[in-house]
Amino acid sequence: WLENASFDRLVRWIDSLQRQQGVRVGT
Known part of the structure; x- marks a missing residue:
């Protein structure tokens, strides 16, 4: 999907x- 950096x-x-x-809201 997206890079970890982008997702973060x-x-x-x-x-x-x-x-x-x-x-x-906690994810």
Whole structure:
């Protein structure tokens, strides 16, 4: 799928958006 580095960046980006919405989801 994606490289680990790209996937990690994607996860951090999504986590950042969730924090802005006040939502805390663990993956």
